Amino acid sequence: MNHKKFAAGTVALASGALFLTACGGGPSSSGGDFTDDKIVLAVLNDQSGIYKDLSGPNSVKAVEMAVADFKKKYGDDAVVDDIEIESADHQNEPDIANTKAQELYDRKGADVILDVPTSSAALAVANQAKTKKKLFIDIGAATTELTGAQCNKYTFHWAYDTYMLANGTGTSVTEGGAKNWELVYPDYEFGQDMTDQFSAAIEKAGGSVDGTIATPFPNDNFATFLTKAASGEPDVIGTMQAGGDLINVVKQYNEAGLRDRGIDLAVGLMFITDIHSLGVEQFAGTTFTDAWYWNMDEEARAWADRFTEETDTRPSFAHAANYSAALQYLEAVQAAGTDNADKVVDQLEGKKVDDVFLRNGEIRAEDHRVIHDAYLAKVKDADDVKEEWDYEEIVATIPAEEAFRPAEDSDCSM
Amino acid sequence: MTAPTTTTSVLPDASAKEVHAAITEGRGWTRWALLAVGLVAALALPWIVYPPIAMDIAAIALFAVALDILLGYTGLLSFGQAAFWGSSAYVTGLVAIHYGVPFPVAVLAGALFAMALAVPIGYLSVRRSGIYFAMVTLAFAQMLYFLANKWSDVTGGENGLQAVPKNFFGIELVETDAFYFYYAALPIILFGMWAAWRIVHSPFGRVLVAIRDNAPRARALGYDVERYKLIAFVLSAGLSGLGGGVFAISHGFVALGELHWTTSGEAVLITVLGGIGTLWGGIVGALVVVTMSDQLTSSGFDGIGIITGSVFIVVVLLFRRGIWGTGRHAWFRWRARRQ
Numbered sequence: 115m116n117h118k119k120f121a122a123g124t125v126a127l128a129s130g131a132l133f134l135t136a137c138g139g140g141p142s143s144s145g146g147d148f149t150d151d152k153i154v155l156a157v158l159n160d161q162s163g164i165y166k167d168l169s170g171p172n173s174v175k176a177v178e179m180a181v182a183d184f185k186k187k188y189g190d191d192a193v194v195d196d197i198e199i200e201s202a203d204h205q206n207e208p209d210i211a212n213t214k215a216q217e218l219y220d221r222k223g224a225d226v227i228l229d230v231p232t233s234s235a236a237l238a239v240a241n242q243a244k245t246k247k248k249l250f251i252d253i254g255a256a257t258t259e260l261t262g263a264q265c266n267k268y269t270f271h272w273a274y275d276t277y278m279l280a281n282g283t284g285t286s287v288t289e290g291g292a293k294n295w296e297l298v299y300p301d302y303e304f305g306q307d308m309t310d311q312f313s314a315a316i317e318k319a320g321g322s323v324d325g326t327i328a329t330p331f332p333n334d335n336f337a338t339f340l341t342k343a344a345s346g347e348p349d350v351i352g353t354m355q356a357g358g359d360l361i362n363v364v365k366q367y368n369e370a371g372l373r374d375r376g377i378d379l380a381v382g383l384m385f386i387t388d389i390h391s392l393g394v395e396q397f398a399g400t401t402f403t404d405a406w407y408w409n410m411d412e413e414a415r416a417w418a419d420r421f422t423e424e425t426d427t428r429p430s431f432a433h434a435a436n437y438s439a440a441l442q443y444l445e446a447v448q449a450a451g452t453d454n455a456d457k458v459v460d461q462l463e464g465k466k467v468d469d470v471f472l473r474n475g476e477i478r479a480e481d482h483r484v485i486h487d488a489y490l491a492k493v494k495d496a497d498d499v500k501e502e503w504d505y506e507e508i509v510a511t512i513p514a515e516e517a518f519r520p521a522e523d524s525d526c527s528m
Numbered sequence: 529m530t531a532p533t534t535t536t537s538v539l540p541d542a543s544a545k546e547v548h549a550a551i552t553e554g555r556g557w558t559r560w561a562l563l564a565v566g567l568v569a570a571l572a573l574p575w576i577v578y579p580p581i582a583m584d585i586a587a588i589a590l591f592a593v594a595l596d597i598l599l600g601y602t603g604l605l606s607f608g609q610a611a612f613w614g615s616s617a618y619v620t621g622l623v624a625i626h627y628g629v630p631f632p633v634a635v636l637a638g639a640l641f642a643m644a645l646a647v648p649i650g651y652l653s654v655r656r657s658g659i660y661f662a663m664v665t666l667a668f669a670q671m672l673y674f675l676a677n678k679w680s681d682v683t684g685g686e687n688g689l690q691a692v693p694k695n696f697f698g699i700e701l702v703e704t705d706a707f708y709f710y711y712a713a714l715p716i717i718l719f720g721m722w723a724a725w726r727i728v729h730s731p732f733g734r735v736l737v738a739i740r741d742n743a744p745r746a747r748a749l750g751y752d753v754e755r756y757k758l759i760a761f762v763l764s765a766g767l768s769g770l771g772g773g774v775f776a777i778s779h780g781f782v783a784l785g786e787l788h789w790t791t792s793g794e795a796v797l798i799t800v801l802g803g804i805g806t807l808w809g810g811i812v813g814a815l816v817v818v819t820m821s822d823q824l825t826s827s828g829f830d831g832i833g834i835i836t837g838s839v840f841i842v843v844v845l846l847f848r849r850g851i852w853g854t855g856r857h858a859w860f861r862w863r864a865r866r867q
Contacts, residue, residue, distance in 0.1 A: 162832060202825055203825045203832075204825070205825065205832065207783070207785065208688055208781065208783040208785070209584075209779060209783055209785065210821075210825060212779050212780065212781065213578075213580045213581060213584065213779070213822070214825065216580050216706065217578055217580070217581075220706075221578060233686070233687050234686060234687050234688040234783055234784070237687055237688065237690050237781075238688065238690065238779070238780075238781050238783075241690055241691050241780055241781065242780075245704065245780070257687060259687060264690060264691070302677060302685060302686040303680060303685045303686035303687050304686065
């Protein structure tokens, strides 16, 4: 360490200064029930990349709606008047998510971080929540790890996960008569998980998986994989591709004319924004599991209309889930009378909730999985679409207890 | 450059002379002043920017400096430096998780692994130069990327290696507060910087520059060109590994992206932006790029890539010596005029 001899002076100087702030700095607790006398909700998600449309800036709008509804409901009785919303773009990079989460908790005084799509980013934020002892409610990520091996006291998983998607579609479609499956999946964590869970659900429902085909990720040309999958004349091909890859699979499935050969397509993970961007005719007839649909009933529709006034677009389930999570967090704060994370967690755990997004909802105490009714949806034919975004027909409702992984099957220990 | 050479210098001629000038002339007060300013800046950094970001800047600066040993001083454009940054990050993370050793030990283990890995990769790739060298290093790095992706029992695959502890002799402030962690980890970075500085300012470093400028002549003078390149490659890998290890510990996890070719690309971008063949350029480049992308993520502007891309294009087109290189060039000219 050659530097030391000429740096000794600077080091002494800096370390002196360092001790000065060490005494003055640090988070100041005002002694009241609320840190800084306010609540800060932070939305951390993809505001510029592939998930921008399905959550992105409009999730911030949804959270704003929740704050407005909370204030309207409690008025002067609200335990806290000052509710702020912060947001940051994690660009789907776990490194950025990790740093931003720290910054939101430490510097922006965030009491809770919401959304965080992309599993690796969500797991990184969950670890920050655990370290900082602040709440994290994930909505956008799919991994069951959040409520499995990597669960922790401060992390909740709100809307959906791979188990829900695979189990919903796999079970319902098999019970609907499609017994023989071929699964096509992108060869990484998410795809492998989904394939395992799909296979389990299909076999449990009395169907059989004749083949699983791994594809590179990301990938453009799925023709050979689809041909291979179709060669055994299965009843249905299940695809675990998502986003841009899914769009390619669906296009090439249509080009190969597989539907005309009586081979259906079931999709593992699909958002209404995917249907919107590719066009409903491409997806027509496809079956998938949805956590919520904006036009599924009057209550959802009324909320969706409010949302549309703010954003000029229809909400995805992630938007509704962000609203729901923010609202239920604020309700828990109201009940606890403080933003102290441990006390808010106590309020949330085991709570039964019904709101515009959560139907027959329960915030499970064992693993912090939030369970609620899920829906098996079918994409409408273009002729049946009555208005813009009117793309889905809800075929079946999967009751909350059956929709999600049972708590005893999770290897979560808090 | 009149004689045909097998090694293509990546630097414009003028700049190459300046590198030489910097090595031989930089013995005056300017060098010490620069080092002092740099050190004060390093110590002051977490007071100015958010400490985890400050740590990112320091780690990535070392990464860029390590790359500069190859790019600027040996004339080898490695496009697979993520292999060493990333594999060190994984090894550091795994050692920290499974053995619970203080983090500097884990980082050292990571860097040693990166050096060991660089021996076979370097042995096979330094025999090529120019675009072929870049492609071979890129291929090896991509191999590692897919290996880490597949071997998810160990690496966590796409989900990343989570919950890497910051063990530091039970000193809680360092283990939990990013501000103090910065000062605990900074010596590792400074050691890396010092090592890089020693390497390029040693007789060994001059041989590297000689090889860069004219490999056949260096060979004619009796230097084993391949061996020198290999040693430079391994040393650069070790320093990249130090940076990657600190980065992993600082973040508390390792993302698969650390091994991705975009990470290699970013290192090249940062080095070129700052100025190749200057060492300081890597530091300045890291400061600019990391701060800029951090500011942009909070700005609500959704075209981050457009901004960083435009800045890069402007720098490459208008200031080919990079930020530091341009500044230094101006300084040399000013001094030359005064004399």
